[in-house]
Amino acid sequence: MKFIGNKATVMPLAVVTVLLAFGMPQADAQGLFERLFGGGIRRAPQGYFPPPPKYRSKPREFAGGGSRINSPSYYTYKADRLVRVDFATLMAAPQPVAPQDAAFVPSLTSDAFREAIAGLGDYELYAEPDIAKALIAYYSANPDFIWVTGIGPNGRAQDAVRVLGEATSYGLTPADYSVEVPAAGALTGGADARLQELVRFEMALSARVLRYVHDAQSGRVDPNRITGYYDFPAKPLDMEGVLKTLVRTQQVRTYLESRHPQNAEYQA
Template identity: 85%
Template sequence: AFREAIAGLDGYDLYAEKDIAKALIAYYSANPDFIWVTGTSPNSRAEDAVRVLGEAASYGLTPADYTVEVPAAGESAGNADERLKELVRFEMALSARVLRYARDAQSGRVDPNRMTGYYDFPPKPLDMEGVLKTLAHTQQVRTYLESRHPQNSEYQALRVELEALQASAEDEITIDPNLLLKPGQTSPELPKLLTKIARNLDDEMGGAYGEVLARLATSQVYDPELVPVIKAVQKRAGMKGDGVIGPRTVASLAGTSKADKIQKVRVALEELRWLPSDLGSPRVFINQPAFTASYIDDGEEKLKTRAVVGRPTNQTAFFYDQIEQVDFHPYWGVPQSILVNEMLPRLRRDPGYLDRAGYEVVNARGKRIPSSSVNWGAYGAKIPYGVRQLPSEANALG
């Protein structure tokens, strides 16, 4: 039946990425049979696959990327040739979308190594023909497809957070973003602002200002008693703390919208898909946005410490590797980018700077030479010397 059905693909346009298209041709050339169709209808295997694809949003993926039109039961039943055409087109479409889903779940929708040289992750190849072979011989379609996703606890925690955000209501309190209010003035926006503050009180703020906020919660008059509260809120947001309620104060209280929070979790899920499937145990995990390094053993964080992370202009690379040696008092090898962009201008004015600042200069043969002996003004983007900082309290690596 499948060989007869192939004719139904004439004139059929199916978008599939190059690697997926090659896998479809190779698999069905060697295995000319349906995976997703039994008789004249999609089978239970297909039903499970379509359900999993439809739940892509729960993993931070976009369901529209995996949409497949399922032939309705009984449609074209009176015309066997037309029905066969519908089924073979459905077969190809579902296989293409399942392969896309499996690839995205395992490796992410984006290849980070192609975005920037700061990413250096090992490839995560997917045997797409093997995926189709496995699915053709199992009834556990859901289990198999879900197993393509990372199985670590961090990924699962983000999924729980995403589900909670998607189910949550939008913040019903909106404050005029252009509000400007000084002590003694009146505004109907003030009670809403005070409610926002009260919702976000921690123990320290609650102990200091909880009673005042509760007593004046419905006041439209900016009472002098509220000024210390507003100043404390402003200082926590990194502002001067002048007690004047303006757009910056309102913005700091408005927080992140639901849509922005969801997008941040989706991005975090994607970034975890870029990482190797096996992160290793024990392992050291550097959380660059948090400026922390964690030692994790058997899924439990045993130690967390602060970490030095580069600036956007001199970024810290993202990579995965085996730890072979630990130096507790390390040298810091100055990257060429920092040497050229940050140090060279000063060295042209003050050639001996590195000697005084606790750095060593070595030539191409590894011999130490005085910084003051180098004609730094003769070099630009390529400097034929290495520079490293000696272990010390001032060392950039701590």
């Protein structure tokens, strides 16, 4: 017959049996029982309250003086407001004095330009503020035609008008650079009318060429005016320098097309 349990269990049971047989005070028996089998359920004395939980301080918030990053803002796009070119400065320049009895004949020199600017008094040409300023500054210092030779548009003018008309090939709108070209031929409306037509064509073509060069270099739309997320630096453009270059070259198409980006990504 096998005993249930091991020796460690049998010995305490034997001791308890002997003690109960011979008798033992109840308190001593209770203490012995607890020592042999462990104490019973210990209860906290009545009226006892556990200690409060330890206080945990809140983590300190960073109070540094760092920059605060805001989400980008978006704007209602506004293009430059067009202004009327003020030709008063050009018209106020000293005019060449001609004999009173001399018939008016268009000159092939810079005197023709000085004679022609009288036809700008009521001419309404609108352009961006920078372009309007550049026109007056350039022609005040250089009172001569760029796009007119004799009594009609020259080769430079023809090349420039063609390039402006092909603006679509560069993602631009030809209507933004359109110019009314004087009809070729004789002085059908008289010398004064022809000079007025030519000088107005001169100013209009210069204004639209400058707009084209600006847009070719910097784009028609300024991304910085769309959202505060962009911060592209402005690309400087010497507009008077552009006109000075055009008056010295016959390669107008080459020059105007060179103002577009020349990197491989754009060319692709």
